[in-house]
Amino acid sequence: MKTPAERHRDAILRAVRAIPRGQVAGYGEVARRAGLPGRARLAAKVLSGNEDAKLPWHRVLRSDGRIAFPMGSPEHDEQVQRLRAEGVIVEGGRVRGQRPAADLDTLVWGPPD
């Protein structure tokens, strides 16, 4: 039988695979969608140990829209390449044109001009 940790891992992987091509999501967002609110760190952990070449790990970003890997690292460049290949605009290690998630102010006051 599966341990809780294994089930959590599977849930996270499902959530990542569910991100449509050309779109992005934050680690925390992925965790929430997997039914694990507050477990952003676990989402990152799962991705770090992932072996599946089919997994669209490059669609997962930090909540501020920036790529998690440091600028100049091989992983960072790889992620930028993959994102651009799907039409996602990346500038200065940051994804443009998409909000990873709406913040409270935006929900209450509406989007800024």
Place this chain on the structure above:
DNA sequence: AAGCTGACCCCGG
């Protein structure tokens, strides 16, 4: 058993 270590996140100053 007790610390450390992360592809993190949110709030405040």
Place this chain on the structure above:
DNA sequence: ACCGGGGCCAGCT
């Protein structure tokens, strides 16, 4: 933009 502090927790020393 930068820094600190608290949360989160599986896997390794």
